[in-house]
Amino acid sequence: MAPLNIKKGSSSHSAYDLRDPNAEVIEQHTLAVIVDNESGVLARVIGLFSGRGYNIDSLTVAEVDHEGHKSRITIVTRGTPQVIDQIEAQLRRMVPVHDVHDLTAEGPSVQRELALFKVAGKGAARVEALQLAEIFRANVVDSTLESFVFEMTGTPEKIDAFADLMRPLGLLEIARTGVAALARGV
Amino acid sequence: MTKSMSGARMVVQALKDQGVEVVFGYPGGAVLPIYDEIFQQNDIRHILVRHEQGAVHMAEGYARSTGKPGVVLVTSGPGATNAVTGLTDALMDSIPLVVLTGQVPTFMIGTDGFQEADTVGITRPCTKMNWLVKDTAKLSETIHQAFHVAMKGRPGPVLVDIPKDVQFATADYVPMDKVKIPHYQPKTVGDPDQIARLVELMESAERPVLYTGGGVINSGPKASQLLRELTAATDFPITSTLMGLGSYPASGKNWLGMLGMHGLYEANLAMHGCDLMINIGARFDDRITGRIKDFSPRSKKAHIDIDPSSINKVVRVDVGIVGDVGEVLAEVLRQWKARGSRTNKDGLAKWWRQINDWRAVKCLTYKNSTTTIKPQYALERLEALTKGRDRYITTEVGQHQMWAAQFLGFEDPNRWMTSGGLGTMGYGLPASIGVQIAHPDALVINVAGEASWLMNMQEMGTAMQFRAPVKQFILNNERLGMVRQWQELLHGERYSSSWSESLPDFVKLAEAFGCKGIKCSDPKDLDDAIMQMLDYDGPVIFDCLVEKHENCFPMIPSGKPHNEMLLGDADTQGVIGSKGAVLV
Numbered sequence: 001m002a003p004l005n006i007k008k009g010s011s012s013h014s015a016y017d018l019r020d021p022n023a024e025v026i027e028q029h030t031l032a033v034i035v036d037n038e039s040g041v042l043a044r045v046i047g048l049f050s051g052r053g054y055n056i057d058s059l060t061v062a063e064v065d066h067e068g069h070k071s072r073i074t075i076v077t078r079g080t081p082q083v084i085d086q087i088e089a090q091l092r093r094m095v096p097v098h099d100v101h102d103l104t105a106e107g108p109s110v111q112r113e114l115a116l117f118k119v120a121g122k123g124a125a126r127v128e129a130l131q132l133a134e135i136f137r138a139n140v141v142d143s144t145l146e147s148f149v150f151e152m153t154g155t156p157e158k159i160d161a162f163a164d165l166m167r168p169l170g171l172l173e174i175a176r177t178g179v180a181a182l183a184r185g186v
Numbered sequence: 187m188t189k190s191m192s193g194a195r196m197v198v199q200a201l202k203d204q205g206v207e208v209v210f211g212y213p214g215g216a217v218l219p220i221y222d223e224i225f226q227q228n229d230i231r232h233i234l235v236r237h238e239q240g241a242v243h244m245a246e247g248y249a250r251s252t253g254k255p256g257v258v259l260v261t262s263g264p265g266a267t268n269a270v271t272g273l274t275d276a277l278m279d280s281i282p283l284v285v286l287t288g289q290v291p292t293f294m295i296g297t298d299g300f301q302e303a304d305t306v307g308i309t310r311p312c313t314k315m316n317w318l319v320k321d322t323a324k325l326s327e328t329i330h331q332a333f334h335v336a337m338k339g340r341p342g343p344v345l346v347d348i349p350k351d352v353q354f355a356t357a358d359y360v361p362m363d364k365v366k367i368p369h370y371q372p373k374t375v376g377d378p379d380q381i382a383r384l385v386e387l388m389e390s391a392e393r394p395v396l397y398t399g400g401g402v403i404n405s406g407p408k409a410s411q412l413l414r415e416l417t418a419a420t421d422f423p424i425t426s427t428l429m430g431l432g433s434y435p436a437s438g439k440n441w442l443g444m445l446g447m448h449g450l451y452e453a454n455l456a457m458h459g460c461d462l463m464i465n466i467g468a469r470f471d472d473r474i475t476g477r478i479k480d481f482s483p484r485s486k487k488a489h490i491d492i493d494p495s496s497i498n499k500v501v502r503v504d505v506g507i508v509g510d511v512g513e514v515l516a517e518v519l520r521q522w523k524a525r526g527s528r529t530n531k532d533g534l535a536k537w538w539r540q541i542n543d544w545r546a547v548k549c550l551t552y553k554n555s556t557t558t559i560k561p562q563y564a565l566e567r568l569e570a571l572t573k574g575r576d577r578y579i580t581t582e583v584g585q586h587q588m589w590a591a592q593f594l595g596f597e598d599p600n601r602w603m604t605s606g607g608l609g610t611m612g613y614g615l616p617a618s619i620g621v622q623i624a625h626p627d628a629l630v631i632n633v634a635g636e637a638s639w640l641m642n643m644q645e646m647g648t649a650m651q652f653r654a655p656v657k658q659f660i661l662n663n664e665r666l667g668m669v670r671q672w673q674e675l676l677h678g679e680r681y682s683s684s685w686s687e688s689l690p691d692f693v694k695l696a697e698a699f700g701c702k703g704i705k706c707s708d709p710k711d712l713d714d715a716i717m718q719m720l721d722y723d724g725p726v727i728f729d730c731l732v733e734k735h736e737n738c739f740p741m742i743p744s745g746k747p748h749n750e751m752l753l754g755d756a757d758t759q760g761v762i763g764s765k766g767a768v769l770v
């Protein structure tokens with residue numbers, strides 16, 4: 001039985017040591033959140049993340065059911081398994097949230113992101129950019145004598161890789177949509 | 187049959203249909219149409235407060251003492267922003283409120299109009315849900331939904347922001363039974379398999395403890411009844427958080443007293459040493475757990491909570507049961523009885539012997555004085571002199587609040603209203619008025635600290651106007667006592683701004699408000715003075731001058747585990763390390 005044990009000045013721990021970063025690995029998870037498409041709902045979801053100190057790596061939102069006024073928010077987030085569970089539980093209890101899917105936990109999923117790249121260049125660099133774009137199956141959606149805009153759809157990793165290649169070839173700007181994701185199969 | 191009416195009338199109609207009897211509020215330009223409707227009817231009583239924060243705390247007191255939602259009506263801009271502290275308070279303590287705010291007309295929103303504030307933006311993080319209604323046709327439905335959301339699942343404050351043009355325009359009123367069923371339907375029935383796992387643990391536990399919280403109170407009187415039944419049938423020891431006091435009677439034989447930072451020795455050591463912890467409607471708040479790493483290290487833990495996000499948030503549990511406390515307890519009892527009502531009798535007998543040893547420490551012992559009123563003594567006398575009366579207690583925040591929790595006994599739920607989660611100084615006086623409005627004949631006492639009490643003292647005007655005979659029992663130590671205690675223990679006795687300077691003469695203040703003032707500084711006069719307060723038919727401000735430098739014990743310093751509790755001044759030297767000082 002625990003005796004009365006007052007160890008004076010012995011504490012070196014904090015009561016807030018809840019998320020020991022060494023004890024558990026940080027995982028990246030993709031969450032699909034089905035919400036009522038009403039004003040303020042995105043602010044509500046984002047406010048949850050900022051208010052409770054959760055990470056957002058990527059976020060997309062659009063109405064997916066016009067008649068039912070439902071939007072799908074896809075959030076890529078990071079945290080320990082306990083934090084990921086908390087995020088899901090916190091999302092679930094929000095009044096305008098209908099459903100939450102942890103696509104990473106629920107099984108294989110497909111993840112796609114669309115990106116636009118503006119690359120300026122002349123001569124050899126321009127030719128090389130075009131060749132690489134073909135290899136990556138990026139489309140040319142705008143061209144001038146000094147520039148291209150490429151459009152590419154793929155995983156975030158593929159988009160990162162293409163951006164790395166374009167950088168020395170005159171990459172000026174990137175626009176990315178963030179990840180859209182669906183579970184595989186039915 | 188649907189009826190066409192103005193938005194303002196709809197508001198009043200919807201409140202009536204929801205059974206609302208009282209609204210706490212304050213008028214202004216953006217809610218004048220609603221006030222006009224209130225003027226023209228007699229079913230709903232309007233309590234005119236003196237500050238919107240007061241309105242929200244009154245509504246909280248009303249809600250907590252009745253189990254019904256509290257309703258608030260305030261104007262746009264400053265009216266709404268003044269309500270923010272109360273909303274946050276209600277969110278932290280899971281108190282159902284419906285707050286209606288006026289807003290500038292829809293065509294002016296976004297123009298920085300006079301008394302415009304982004305009310306739904308400001309209050310989004312401090313409400314369970316809020317709505318800006320831009321169309322009168324949606325107004326009555328939104329208000330009905332608001333009541334549903336405030337009450338269902340884990341209760342909380344909701345807010346409906348109503349632009350002035352929406353109040354003037356007319357549309358069809360949607361009655362309650364025509365409102366489309368909201369998808370928000372939290373689960374209330376616990377998973378029977380999880381409950382079976384808990385029952386198995388209960389049968390074999392040698393050192394069980396019931397750790398109850400505000401969820402038992404929020405679940406309703408039946409939950410408290412079932413909790414008493416369960417405790418009596420199993421003979422398990424029971425403790426409670428600050429929020430749950432009264433769900434099990436303080437006179438009950440299994441009662442260990444409150445747990446937590448200023449909880450009782452026996453309660454905290456039972457939590458630390460148990461082998462089965464059954465959390466019923468509490469949330470492992472940091473005031474309860476102390477250092478998480480050393481929190482009840484040898485126990486299996488079960489957690490019953492209506493909010494799934496509470497389970498495994500702070501402390502990982504072995505059995506998580508999502509559901510309403512009342513419904514889950516009924517099923518626990520049913521299953522446990524069906525399996526033969528077994529407990530580990532030998533283990534329990536040993537456990538009780540251990541607990542009784544802890545009880546024998548008498549951790550609330552204090553050094554009394556014949557010349558100075560000790561705050562603990564004042565509360566002991568208040569307890570003795572109000573025993574057996576249907577008594578409602580509210581508090582402010584500070585040492586007096588903790589002493590009240592330690593020294594007053596609560597026999598029934600809904601009799602104890604205190605700001606637990608947010609710790610809002612200025613809560614108690616308006617809350618006491620809200621309680622008194624709900625229970626006009628009851629004895630309602632606000633146990634206050636002089637500093638907290640000054641924060642919303644303007645509400646004495648409300649008490650006078652609406653004949654709420656609330657008793658303001660101020661334990662006046664002329665200090666921000668709790669701050670002073672922390673400075674003594676943590677900051678080298680450097681008492682930075684923790685003096686209550688230039689205090690008013692509370693007796694004269696009472697006279698200025700038109701109520702009764704009593705001052706008492708001698709322990710010998712205390713009983714008579716308290717009796718005078720109790721006998722007076724009207725509000726009383728009782729200035730009880732107490733020991734200025736009393737510390738509140740037991741105390742588990744921030745960042746310490748339960749078994750490193752301080753029992754008295756002798757224990758305090760250098761005990762809080764620099765890491766602990768970082769914590770609040």
Ligand SMILES: Cc1ncc(C[n+]2csc(CCOP(=O)(O)OP(=O)(O)O)c2C)c(N)n1
Nearest residue numbers: 584585586609611635636637638666667668
């Ligand atoms: C609105 C608000 N401001 C500040 C605090 C921090 N605080 C906690 S207790 C306390 C002192 C309260 O003094 P008093 O009301 O006289 O109570 P005592 O501790 O002396 O009994 C303060 C300043 C708070 N809880 N709430």
Ligand SMILES: [Mg+2]
Nearest residue numbers: 635636665667
């Ligand atoms: Mg004080």
